[in-house]
Structure formats: C-alpha cells, structure tokens
Amino acid sequence: MLxxxxxxxxxxxxxxxxxxxxxxxxxxxxxxxxxxxxEHITLTSIEQYPAIIVxxxxxxxxxxxxxxxxxDSNAKRNKIVRAWFSxxxxxxxxxxxxxxxxxxxxxxxxxxxxxxxxKPDGVSMRGIWRCIHLxxxxxxxxxxxxxxxxxxxxxxxxxxxxxxxxxxxxLKLPGxxxxxxxxxxxxxxVALSAGTVALAFPELPQAEKWLNFSVKEILWIxxxxxxxxxxxxxxxxHLYQMKTTSNFFIAxxxxxxxxxxxxxxxxSLAKWCIDFSTPRDLVAGAAANVSKGVVMSLxxxxxxxGENMSVINICAYYLKDSDPQLSKELMWLWKRTGFKFSxxxxxxxxxxxxxxxxxxxxxxxxAAQKGHILMRDKHDTKDEIWFLLKCGKASLCGHENGDANSxxxxxxxxxxxxxxxxxxxxxxxxxxxNKRSIAHNLVIFRKTGETDPEKYxxxxxxxxKIINWQSNDxxxxxxxxxxxxxxxxxxxxxxxFIKPQYFVIMxxxxxNRESSFLIHSSAERIEWDKHSFSLYTPWKTxxxxxxxxxxxxxxxxxxxxxxxAWTSKIADTRSWYKFKTQKYIEIKGEASENYITVxxxxxxxxxxxxxxxxxxxxxLQIEIDGRKDIIRFTKNGINIKKGSHTFEYANN
Numbered sequence: 001m002l003x004x005x006x007x008x009x010x011x012x013x014x015x016x017x018x019x020x021x022x023x024x025x026x027x028x029x030x031x032x033x034x035x036x037x038x039e040h041i042t043l044t045s046i047e048q049y050p051a052i053i054v055x056x057x058x059x060x061x062x063x064x065x066x067x068x069x070x071x072d073s074n075a076k077r078n079k080i081v082r083a084w085f086s087x088x089x090x091x092x093x094x095x096x097x098x099x100x101x102x103x104x105x106x107x108x109x110x111x112x113x114x115x116x117x118x119k120p121d122g123v124s125m126r127g128i129w130r131c132i133h134l135x136x137x138x139x140x141x142x143x144x145x146x147x148x149x150x151x152x153x154x155x156x157x158x159x160x161x162x163x164x165x166x167x168x169x170x171l172k173l174p175g176x177x178x179x180x181x182x183x184x185x186x187x188x189x190v191a192l193s194a195g196t197v198a199l200a201f202p203e204l205p206q207a208e209k210w211l212n213f214s215v216k217e218i219l220w221i222x223x224x225x226x227x228x229x230x231x232x233x234x235x236x237x238h239l240y241q242m243k244t245t246s247n248f249f250i251a252x253x254x255x256x257x258x259x260x261x262x263x264x265x266x267x268s269l270a271k272w273c274i275d276f277s278t279p280r281d282l283v284a285g286a287a288a289n290v291s292k293g294v295v296m297s298l299x300x301x302x303x304x305x306g307e308n309m310s311v312i313n314i315c316a317y318y319l320k321d322s323d324p325q326l327s328k329e330l331m332w333l334w335k336r337t338g339f340k341f342s343x344x345x346x347x348x349x350x351x352x353x354x355x356x357x358x359x360x361x362x363x364x365x366x367a368a369q370k371g372h373i374l375m376r377d378k379h380d381t382k383d384e385i386w387f388l389l390k391c392g393k394a395s396l397c398g399h400e401n402g403d404a405n406s407x408x409x410x411x412x413x414x415x416x417x418x419x420x421x422x423x424x425x426x427x428x429x430x431x432x433x434n435k436r437s438i439a440h441n442l443v444i445f446r447k448t449g450e451t452d453p454e455k456y457x458x459x460x461x462x463x464x465k466i467i468n469w470q471s472n473d474x475x476x477x478x479x480x481x482x483x484x485x486x487x488x489x490x491x492x493x494x495x496x497f498i499k500p501q502y503f504v505i506m507x508x509x510x511x512n513r514e515s516s517f518l519i520h521s522s523a524e525r526i527e528w529d530k531h532s533f534s535l536y537t538p539w540k541t542x543x544x545x546x547x548x549x550x551x552x553x554x555x556x557x558x559x560x561x562x563x564x565a566w567t568s569k570i571a572d573t574r575s576w577y578k579f580k581t582q583k584y585i586e587i588k589g590e591a592s593e594n595y596i597t598v599x600x601x602x603x604x605x606x607x608x609x610x611x612x613x614x615x616x617x618x619x620l621q622i623e624i625d626g627r628k629d630i631i632r633f634t635k636n637g638i639n640i641k642k643g644s645h646t647f648e649y650a651n652n
Contacts, residue, residue, distance in 0.1 A: 007013045041212055041256060043202035049082075049139035052132060052200055052251045053346050056140065057645055061519065062349045073341055075348040084137050088093050092141035096148075099138045103131040103152055110159040119174070119181055120163035122189030129196045129247055130154055133346035136200070141397060150464040157204065158195045159579045163190045168209035180396035183225040185244070191217040215252070215260075218245060222265035225396070227369035229272030233399040235302025236422065242269050243311045246318075247347060253318065261318035267326060270315045273297065274333050275365050276374055278305075279384040282413035283522075284537060284576030288338035292415050294576065295336040297354070299421035300390055300489070302399040302435075304564055306576040308339040313351050320355060331357035364471045364497075369393050371404075371464055375476040385500050385601060386410040391464035392482035402459035404482035405493045406440035409503075411601035415522050416543040418582065421564045433562055441520055443493075443595065445486055445513040453559065454588070456516070459485045467492070468651050470636075474499055474543045475640060475647050488513065496631060496644055500622060504631055508594040518597045519545060520561060520584040528556045534583065546598035546611045548620060550589055557586050596620060 001332045048056050063085055066598035069076045076082070080102070083095035105142050115121045137151065138144055165172035181187060195214025198207040222245065225231060231238035249260045260266065280293030284306055288294050299305035316330035317544040334340065335357055341348050362379045366372065371392015378384045394400050401419075409417040420439035423430030437444045438456035445458035460481065468479035476497035481489045488560045490510035509515055521543060523535035530553045537544040547554055563582045589595060598620075600609050622629040630641040637650040 011545055018360070022522040033296045034541075040371065041208065041215065041258070043198065043208055044201055045212065045254065046255075050136040051254060052136040052196075052255070053247070054349055055254055061352075065351060068353060069341060069348060069351075073348060074343050075341075075345050077384050078345050079133050080137060081345050081349070083141065093143045096138050096141055096143040099134050099144075100148060100152075102134060103127075103155070106131060106384075107155055107172040110155065110162075112162050115159060115162040119186070120172075120190045122163075122184075122186035122193075125159060125163060125189050125193045126244075127536040128159060129244070130345070131156075132196050132200045133247075133344070137346065144208060153197075153201050153204075156193075156201075160194045160197055160210070164194055164210075164213075168206040168213075170211055170378065174409075183221055183232065185233065185241050187217060187575055188221050188244060190239060191221070191282060193242055195248055196251055199255045202255075213339060218248065219263065219265075222269075223265065226269055227267045228367035228372075229268040229275070229392060230367045230370035230372055231269060232370065232393070233395045234303045234309050236301070236303035237308060237399055238269065238272070239297060239307050239311060241626070242266075242315070243342070243344075246311055246314050249318070249346070250314070250350070254585065259318060259322065260335075261315060262322045266324065268320070268373045270312065270319075270330055271326065272367065273309060273312060274329055274369070275362060276372060276388075277333055277336075279361070279376075279386045280336065280380070280413055281306075281408055281576070283415060284338060285413075287576045288371065292340065294338035295333060295444065296338070296576065298388065299408070299419050299564070300403070300423045301395070301401050302425075304421045305415075305418070306338055307371040309334065309337045309340055310339055310348070310351060312337070313340070313353075313355070314347065316355050317350065317352055324356075328356050328358035329360050331355045332360045351570075357392060364441075364476045366466070366469050367392075368466055368469070371471060371480070373466065373480070373495075375477045375495070375497040375503075377497070383500070384411070384413070385394065385497075387495070387497060389478060389480065389493075391482050392466060393463045394461045394485075395410065398461075400461040401435045401440065402437040402457050402461070402485070403440040403442065404459045404462075404464040404485040405480055405491065405507075406442040407495070407505075408441065409599065409601065411543075412541045412603050414537055414539045414541045415425075415577070416537065416541065416601055417519055417521050417587060417599075418563060420520065420582070421561070421563075429562060434528075438518070439520070439561055441518060442482075443507050443509065443515050443517050443589075444487075444489060445511055445515050447486055448514055450514070452569075456518075458487075458513075461485070461489065468649060470649050474642060474645055477638065477647075477649050479651050486511075491565070494633070496638070496640065497642075498629060500620070500621075502598065504620065504622075505595070505599065506633055509589070509594055512591050512593050514591055515589045516594070517547075517587040517589065517597060518584055519565070519597075520582040521580060522563075523583050526558055526583060526585070528554060535583070535585075541601070541603045541627075544598075544600040544602055545585070546600070546606055547587055548596035548598060548611055548613045549594055550587075551613070551615070554587065557588075558583050559586065560584070598622065 080095045083091040114124045121296045165167040194210040198211035238309040243422040278296045282293040285293035298304035312334045316327045319327040373389040375387040391405045408419045434500045436457040444456045462485045464482040470477040478495045488511035492508040521535040524538045527534045532546045612621045618633045620631040627643045632639040640647040
C-alpha cells in the first residue's frame with residue numbers, strides 16, 4: 001500500500017520546489033524514463049537501532065558478511081563497526097566515545113563559510129551520511145546520552161540549513177545559471193544529505209519536507225544526468241553517483257519500504273558498467289593478485305582505469321527480487337573486478353559474495369548521447385579485442401578532457417593504446433597533461449610551425465556527435481564528428497573493425513592549421529619502418545601501426561607522457577596500472593591532410609598484414625591470412641569487402 005501511495009504523485013512536489021522559468025522545466029529527459037511521481041512520504045519513529053543503513057534483524061547475515069571482509073579493510077579495522085559484533089560492553093562504550101570524536105572532527109568542515117556559498121559545498125557535506133551510518137550503530141550500544149544525540153543532530157541540521165536555507169517551505173535551489181552544476185555530484189551530495197538526516201531523525205519538524213525534497217531532487221538528477229546509461233560527468237563520478245545514491249536508497253528502503261533501485265535511470269547506470277567494462281586485464285590482474293586478470297571501469301575524463309566498483313554488489317542485492325537477471329549480470333561483473341570492497345565503514349557490511357551470478361557474453365555497443373562507442377570481439381576469452389571511442393555530448397559541469405574522437409585499445413588481456421586517465425587533482429600535471437588533447441589518441445591541431453607538445457590542446461569541452469554506427473558479427477563501423485570541439489572546418493573520424501583482426505581509422509581533415517595523429521602506448525620499445533612501426537609491450541603483445549596516409553616516409557618521433565593518477569612520487573591507489581608513463585608517437589600532417597591508419601594487435605602466432613593504397617580510387621587493400629580485404633572510402637560512405645563478404649554503409 002505504501003509503495004502504491006508512493007507511486008502516485010511527486011509531480012506536484014516537483015513543480016512546487018523547482019524555480020519558475022528554470023532550465024529544469026524545459027529540459028527533456030535524455031533517457032526518456034517515466035516520472036516517479038510521489039505522494040507525500042510519511043515517516044515513523046525508529047523503534048530499534050540500527051535501522052538506517054543496516055538493520056538489527058539482519059544481524060546474523062551481516063556478521064557473516066563482516067567475517068569475510070579482508071583484515072585490512074576499513075570496516076574491519078574500525079572500532080565503531082567492530083563493536084557491533086563484540087559482546088564486550090567496554091568495546092561498545094569505547095566505540096561511542098570514538099564516534100563522538102569522529103563526528104566532531106567533521107564539524108571543522110561544516111562551517112557557514114565553507115557551505116553557504118552561491119554553490120553549496122557538497123564536498124564538505126559528504127561527512128554527513130558517513131557520520132549517520134556510524135550513528136546508526138552507536139545508538140544500539142546504549143552509551144550515547146540524550147545530550148550527545150541532540151548535539152550531533154543539531155550540528156547536522158545547521159549544516160543542511162546552510163546549504164538549503166532555513167525555511168523548508170522555501171528551499172534554496174540553484175538558479176538557471178547554475179543549471180549544469182545542479183546535475184553535478186556535488187549538488188547531489190547536498191540533496192542526499194538532507195534526506196539522510198530526515199530518515200535518521202524523523203522527529204524533526206522539517207524531516208518529511210526534507211525527505212520529499214531529496215527523493216524528488218535525486219530522481220531529477222538521475223533522469224537528467226544519465227545519458228544512455230552513462231553518467232554525464234565521467235566514469236569516476238558515474239560510480240560515485242551510484243554509491244552516494246545507493247546509500248540514500250538503502251536508508252529509504254529500510255525506513256519506508258520504498259525500493260528506488262528499480263528506477264530505470266539507476267538500473268541503466270548499473271547496466272552501463274557491465275556493457276562498457278574492459279576485458280580481463282592481466283596487467284592489472286597481476287597488481288590485484290588475480291591470475292585471470294581483472295575487469296575495470298574506463299579511464300575517461302577525470303577517471304583512472306579501474307575505479308572502485310564495489311557498489312555493483314549493493315545494486316545486485318537490491319535488484320535480486322525485482323530484476324534477477326540484471327542482478328546476476330551485476331554479480332558476474334563484481335566477481336571480475338579488482339576492488340570488491342569500498343573504503344566505506346558500514347556499507348561494506350552489505351557486500352554479499354554469495355549472490356547468484358550468470359555468464360555474460362558482451363558485444364559491441366554504443367551510448368550515443370555521451371558518445372561512447374565500444375567495439376569488441378571474442379569477449380571473455382584470452383583473445384578478446386577491445387576498442388573504445390569517445391565523441392559525444394560534453395558534460396554539463398566539468399570533469400571532461402580535450403578528448404573528442406579519442407580511442408583506447410586492449411587486446412589479449414593487455415593494454416596496447418590507452419587514454420592517459422586522470423591525474424591527482426592537486427598535481428599540476430593533471431591540467432598540464434592529463435586533461436589536454438596531447439594526452440589522448442586522436443588528431444590534434446597545431447599552429448603552423450608549432451613543435452611544443454605541451455601546447456597541444458586543440459579539443460575544447462564542447463559537443464561532438466556520432467554520424468553513423470553499424471555493427472554485426474563481421475564488421476563494426478563508426479563515424480564521429482569532432483569538428484566543433486576542435487574549432488576546425490572538418491574533423492571526422494571513421495573507424496572500421498574487421499573482426500577479429502584489425503582496425504582501419506580514416507580521419508577526414510579540413511583546417512588551415514597543421515595537425516598530428518597521436519597514439520599513446522604502453523610499449524617498452526618501438527621498431528620503425530618506412531611506413532609503419534611496431535609497439536612492443538612488456539607482456540609479449542604488440543601493436544603494428546601502418547601509416548597509409550600521409551604517404552610520406554615516417555620519421556622516428558617518439559616521446560614520453562604520463563598515464564594515470566600519478567603524483568611526482570607515488571601512484572594513486574585507485575589505479576591498478578603501476579607504470580607511470582606511455583610512449584607516444586606523433587605523425588605530422590599538413591593543413592587539410594587526411595590520415596589513414598591501420599592498427600593490428602598481435603601476439604606470438606599471429607602473422608603481420610600487408611597494406612597498399614590506391615589514392616586515385618581511395619581504395620585500401622589489406623592482405624591477411626591468405627585473404628584480401630578491400631576498403632573503399634566514397635563521398636557518401638564506405639564499401640567493405642572482407643574476403644567473399646561485401647558490406648556497404650552510407651553516411652547520411
């Protein structure tokens with residue numbers, strides 16, 4: 001009955017809370033998901049603690065989960081969490097004192113100066129839900145005085161009021177000029193904090209207003225910030241948004257019985273993690289002590305390769321009844337990740353390794369709005385080939401790089417050509433290198449005579465677009481347009497994947513600036529020929545690169561650039577890759593000169609291919625394994641002959 005009441009009408013609440021004339025009222029929902037209108041949600045008192053994140057009635061299950069956590073996990077080392085599973089009253093009393101010290105340490109960040117800004121400071125407010133998670137346990141110990149409780153509660157209330165305004169009937173929402181920021185992870189932290197405080201302290205007179213605001217606002221954020229399953233900021237914040245939203249949805253479910261994990265936007269975020277996962281990476285697997293390799297999230301934008309995906313298990317648990325198939329697929333992914341547990345203290349108690357999983361067989365796919373194109377073949381085998389291309393709508397609020405039309409390539413369980421990923425935000429190299437076009441596998445545009453690679457940042461954070469996408473069991477073909485981000489007449493990238501062997505990249509260029517084709521590789525050595533070079537990795541795999549156009553002989557031109565979230569001395573532990581640098585190759589072109597490049601991943605036992613090009617007919621011939629393939633670029637599209645099979649695609 002409660003669920004039925006919940007699903008009747010939040011639309012009225014949405015209309016009453018959104019400022020008139022804001023962009024929110026005119027923006028269409030990218031996913032086309034249905035509204036979740038909600039009638040006013042009522043709250044009841046809490047009869048027994050814990051009841052917010054973990055529940056007293058689940059104690060035995062949670063004890064089992066606790067026991068299987070790694071000994072060095074944050075949860076197992078934390079005395080507040082350990083006390084819940086201890087029969088020693090001294091432990092619980094000491095844990096209570098520790099909790100008081102813990103939350104008071106956060107008050108240093110909860111000042112009016114930090115939070116009450118034009119943009120309320122969600123970063124400072126992240127401690128709210130972390131503190132409430134521990135409070136949920138500590139209340140069950142019996143040593144928290146009423147004075148202690150009220151002091152804690154009032155500090156949280158003040159903090160939320162700084163961000164939202166003191167009058168819950170006139171909530172302080174970002175205006176039109178801050179629309180993009182309103183779809184950010186930071187504003188989501190603000191909104192979720194209000195709802196979490198409400199769920200923890202239902203006696204507050206503003207509790208129900210805050211809760212209904214939070215539910216409405218987070219659903220709006222999910223529906224407008226999720227683009228074909230991809231979170232608009234970048235993969236790191238995709239997973240962070242899932243984590244913080246999940247924390248709130250767990251509390252909402254425990255306190256009201258409402259399960260918002262079933263919302264289409266939330267499910268699509270989870271499904272994207274599956275569809276766009278990497279192959280089993282043996283290099284990362286070695287660092288994670290997983291011999292079969294680990295599956296990772298994407299190192300796009302402000303993200304490292306292999307962000308923590310422990311939230312996938314949480315989603316699987318709360319979808320096991322309503323969507324058992326998706327739940328099993330999520331468990332398939334979770335079992336293959338390197339990070340199976342998070343850094344959070346209480347939610348890790350909900351990680352359940354025993355949930356059922358099912359085999360997943362992934363194919364090439366697309367998230368068109370965000371511009372993620374994934375070409376793959378031989379999924380989940382030692383011979384998997386994986387190619388990721390990015391060119392789409394830019395984030396509404398940052399965490400982008402100058403990377404329109406960039407690609408990454410993995411093969412045979414090893415990285416061959418990677419996006420540089422993210423640097424530490426405090427590291428000058430993050431903006432100097434990682435975020436710039438120079439750090440990506442694309443065409444950059446240079447001023448005439450420009451030779452300083454640190455100035456190569458031709459791609460702005462503007463929208464690219466996908467012109468064509470075709471996929472079958474023989475061929476993948478994409479056409480993407482990054483002209484606007486690069487401020488040139490034309491920069492259109494054609495990519496053909498002749499499965500399962502090689503890729504052809506044709507870059508159409510119209511510009512009065514000179515350009516360079518860049519490819520970054522984990523190679524330890526490079527062998528050069530007149531029109532090709534081979535990038536040899538330390539893992540007995542390599543990538544042959546055939547520079548078909550321009551037809552000039554190649555001049556050895558290799559440089560070194562960083563990869564991942566490295567500071568000057570140490571690595572960010574979020575990344576499984578322990579190499580600091582990649583070699584990158586720069587193939588220079590004249591103004592309005594096109595590129596045709598063939599990429600052939602190889603390992604022992606795979607013979608090299610041969611290329612020839614007829615410039616008058618714009619016809620590329622490839623000889624491979626006794627077969628002759630012909631790729632002809634036409635004015636309106638492309639003709640492909642793969643052995644005896646013929647394919648034709650028009651670009652409209």
